Amino acid sequence: MKHSMNPWDNGFIIRSWDEEDGQDMAALHRRAILATSDEFYTKEQRESWAHGLTGEGYAKSAASGENFIIAVDENDKPFAFCGYKDNEICGLYVTPEHQGRGIGKRLFFRACINMFQKQPEKIIVSSSAPAVQFYEHFGYRVEREVTHDTRGGVKLNAFDMTSGEIEYSDLIGPHENRELSLMLKGKKRLAWFADLDPIDVFAPYVEEGVICRFAWYDYTRNFYEQFKENIREGAVIEVAAIYYLPGEEARVEEFMELVAKRHSSPDYNWERKIGKLLDYSPQAIDAFIAQLQTRATKGEESILDN
Ligand SMILES: CC(C)(COP(=O)(O)OP(=O)(O)OC[C@H]1O[C@@H](n2cnc3c(N)ncnc32)[C@H](O)[C@@H]1OP(=O)(O)O)[C@@H](O)C(=O)NCCC(=O)NCCS
Structure with missing residues (x-):
């Protein structure tokens, strides 16, 4: 092949x-x-x-x-x-x-x-x-x-x-690394991976139809076209993926529409809406936004040069 x-x-x-x-x-x-x-x-x-x-x-x-x-x-x-x-x-x-x-x-x-x-x-x-x-x-x-x-x-x-101890907390990156277990418990209806996709561990559930996967090529293509001059050599870019529970197609559509409308400047109202679609608790959304504000002031490293 x-x-x-x-x-x-x-x-x-x-x-x-x-x-x-x-x-x-x-x-x-x-x-x-x-x-x-x-x-x-x-x-x-x-x-x-x-x-x-x-x-x-x-x-x-x-x-x-x-x-x-x-x-x-x-x-x-x-x-x-x-x-x-x-x-x-x-x-x-x-x-x-x-x-x-x-x-x-x-x-x-x-x-x-x-x-x-x-x-x-x-x-x-x-x-x-x-x-x-x-x-x-x-x-x-x-x-x-x-x-x-x-x-x-x-x-x-x-x-x-x-690696040393890995922290999992609802308040440090809401749901980060716990997406699969939350989805299997029905506590999370949509998960979004813009770069690294845990595709192998999700695969058996996608095959069984317990969880659905949508590979969002257009998102990755747009990202690549927009930033290709600044992407660091060897940076990890994978096709963005959305995992969702069967029957949650409308949620996926709303999510994609919102993501497509994202502004480059921080828009905490947008973050709040996204957080809700991802089933983060209100407390986790507040903590996440506070974390974003801290990150914005520190200017943390991204996969882009600048
Ligand atoms: C170790 C090995 C897997 C690394 O794979 P690789 O594809 O050459 O590594 P990458 O190009 O992905 O390197 C990733 C980063 O690690 C750094 N790195 C890789 N190998 C390194 C080394 N030996 N020493 C220091 N830094 C190293 C690179 O500089 C790079 O840094 P960057 O992300 O800042 O650019 C590969 O060299 C290998 O197969 N070695 C022989 C077999 C072996 O010993 N395997 C391990 C068995 S447990």
Whole structure:
């Protein structure tokens, strides 16, 4: 299958894996390991780490609960993947020629945004030595150094790392990371993801028809056209998505109309209406607006340059 890319895709898309991707995943996994620098592991250690990787191995891990997301090119050829399970990043590998393009980051963010929906206390990863700085870059810290027995029998040192405690509160970003559980309880009828979409964790419910998904391409296209000169290299831009409970189509329409009318200057009345459509409590809306006002005065960083 050939993919037609959007201009904001940067030449790759992320999708969930399929058993047929196993062979390509094993090949890229091996190459990513072997290409790590001598500075961290000897050739013998790297070969032992890459030993015995087979296409079927991913299906076995998937059967024990690991989720895989992969980055593919326009020919649907996988060149990077991330495995995660419960609150753990189990593996993140980008083929050497595609490293440094923001692909590891994008896979990592997508894995996290999906894991957050299950509200873990923290995210953990047992990092290889060469990847420690990558995770540190995103605020993770080393808890302890550990010794791993690799598939080939040679030992290597790795580092248990953690995100630190994740806060969930109705008042810090109303409903943030709790959209799925609130929707399944019927306490939230509409959820909106303008950039990172927890598509993988929602997928089974969308398939069952318990929750509906609308991919709002026009929103993303307009955003991209308007800001393309200022978008930082490698910035994460995903198609905006709206999730809603069946029967809430009118709410979705009202929401989209409001979003399309958004002014660039802060409009707290608009925020209030949006908050109501998203089923935020009045108290959460007040807190959210107060937070926006603080952010506006601090001029927080966005994915745009300016
Ligand atoms: C670690 C790895 C997944 C990173 O993937 P990548 O696609 O090259 O990384 P990205 O381009 O997405 O980098 C994202 C950010 O992290 C930073 N970063 C990436 N690797 C880094 C490193 N080793 N040290 C410091 N910073 C790093 C980048 O500078 C970038 O910063 P920015 O967002 O400010 O621009 C990749 O290098 C890899 O596959 N390594 C070999 C296999 C491995 O050890 N995997 C980990 C197993 S747990």
